[in-house]
Amino acid sequence: xxxLGKILAVHSFKGGTGKTLISTNLAATCASQGKNICLLDLxxxxxxxxxxxxESRSKFWLNDFISGKCEIDDAITDVTKKxxxxxxxxxxxxxxxxxxxxxxxxxxxxxxxxxxxxLLSLSKTLLEKRGFDYVILDTSPGLQYSSMNAVVASDVxxxxxxxxxxxxxGTRRMVRNFYEAFEKKSFILVNKILCDSEYTPAEKVRxxxxxxxxxxxxxxxxxxxxxxxxxxxxxxxxALEKPDHPFTKIIGTFAxxx
Amino acid sequence: xxxxxRLKAEGDRSVNMxxxxxxxxxxxxxxxQLDRKVDLIVESKKMSNNxxxxxxxSPLDVVTLLSLPDNLRKTAMxxxxxxxxxxxxxxxxxxxxxxxxxAYLNQLVTMGYVLKERKGRIAYFTIKE
Numbered sequence: 001x002x003x004l005g006k007i008l009a010v011h012s013f014k015g016g017t018g019k020t021l022i023s024t025n026l027a028a029t030c031a032s033q034g035k036n037i038c039l040l041d042l043x044x045x046x047x048x049x050x051x052x053x054x055e056s057r058s059k060f061w062l063n064d065f066i067s068g069k070c071e072i073d074d075a076i077t078d079v080t081k082k083x084x085x086x087x088x089x090x091x092x093x094x095x096x097x098x099x100x101x102x103x104x105x106x107x108x109x110x111x112x113x114x115x116x117x118x119l120l121s122l123s124k125t126l127l128e129k130r131g132f133d134y135v136i137l138d139t140s141p142g143l144q145y146s147s148m149n150a151v152v153a154s155d156v157x158x159x160x161x162x163x164x165x166x167x168x169x170g171t172r173r174m175v176r177n178f179y180e181a182f183e184k185k186s187f188i189l190v191n192k193i194l195c196d197s198e199y200t201p202a203e204k205v206r207x208x209x210x211x212x213x214x215x216x217x218x219x220x221x222x223x224x225x226x227x228x229x230x231x232x233x234x235x236x237x238x239a240l241e242k243p244d245h246p247f248t249k250i251i252g253t254f255a256x257x258x
Numbered sequence: 259x260x261x262x263x264r265l266k267a268e269g270d271r272s273v274n275m276x277x278x279x280x281x282x283x284x285x286x287x288x289x290x291q292l293d294r295k296v297d298l299i300v301e302s303k304k305m306s307n308n309x310x311x312x313x314x315x316s317p318l319d320v321v322t323l324l325s326l327p328d329n330l331r332k333t334a335m336x337x338x339x340x341x342x343x344x345x346x347x348x349x350x351x352x353x354x355x356x357x358x359x360x361a362y363l364n365q366l367v368t369m370g371y372v373l374k375e376r377k378g379r380i381a382y383f384t385i386k387e
Contacts, residue, residue: 110387113317117385120339148320152335181324181331 047094
């Protein structure tokens with residue numbers, strides 16, 4: 001299954017499904033494969049990419065770009081050398097300070113309109129002018145302004161879900177009531193599946209088809225729960241540290257779908 | 259005789275006064291009714307202005323976009339991407355007819371979300387900030 005589109009939003013209905021882990025490792029893997037990637041942290045309520053890229057951060061935050069205080073070029077930083085990828089890897093960070101988070105929480109509707117229009121301009125600035133192959137947007141969960149804006153501005157959304165009835169049901173409703181209104185293409189990745197050795201191939205097929213049928217979203221694939229991935233130091237990118245790990249190989253498969 | 263005339267004149271004046279007072283009372287009633295009607299008109303105008311202001315004050319953010327009918331949402335989204343565009347430009351984005359987009363854009367102008375400016379023969383549309 002080939003994902004068409006250049007701006008990919010990584011979203012979820014619930015929090016804690018593994019969006020940031022997936023988006024970061026996907027971005028790094030694509031860059032390792034020679035693609036020019038720009039990864040943006042649009043989770044303004046719980047910024048986390050700062051931990052990975054803080055040593056190389058630019059003068060401005062993505063918050064400044066969203067509010068119109070700077071252009072996108074001023075808010076992204078080149079981390080290609082740091083990670084040694086073949087293709088370019090750039091990152092844009094959300095401001096992790098409490099004040100900045102509060103400011104985003106109490107933002108006005110006019111501010112949100114500006115934010116949406118700024119995100120819609122990314123296609124022209126980052127893809128056409130700067131020549132990135134893909135822009136990956138790490139979002140907040142659920143239907144908050146920042147995540148809705150990110151989904152609307154994207155070409156396709158990768159929904160990271162877990163094998164949980166509440167998440168599956170919530171995802172289905174989110175897709176029906178929001179994604180479909182904006183005619184957004186989406187795919188679902190089921191994350192944190194208990195170690196696949198516990199499932200026979202037949203059980204796995206049944207699980208996947210049940211998931212696809214219930215969520216009503218095409219399934220990109222599943223990602224088993226690897227304890228060593230969970231235990232890993234989040235200040236590094238796992239796929240670059242452990243290129244032969246099954247997790248990395250599965251991420252590589254997803255990257256090829258792009 | 260004179261006294262009778264005077265008394266009659268006083269009586270006449272008194273009748274006239276009563277009549278005037280009655281007329282004044284009637285006038286006061288009428289003014290009161292008019293006053294109440296003007297109040298009603300002002301109230302209803304305020305309410306209709308509030309509804310218009312609600313639309314005018316609602317920016318075209320993602321929540322507003324979600325509330326639009328599908329056809330207008332598609333047009334609004336295309337214009338949001340283009341920032342400033344003529345109907346033909348929007349039609350290229352949406353793959354719909356220029357005349358159709360022109361109608362939708364004008365609807366969005368009427369709703370208060372979009373501004374229209376003529377440059378020569380061509381009308382350009384922008385999202386209202």
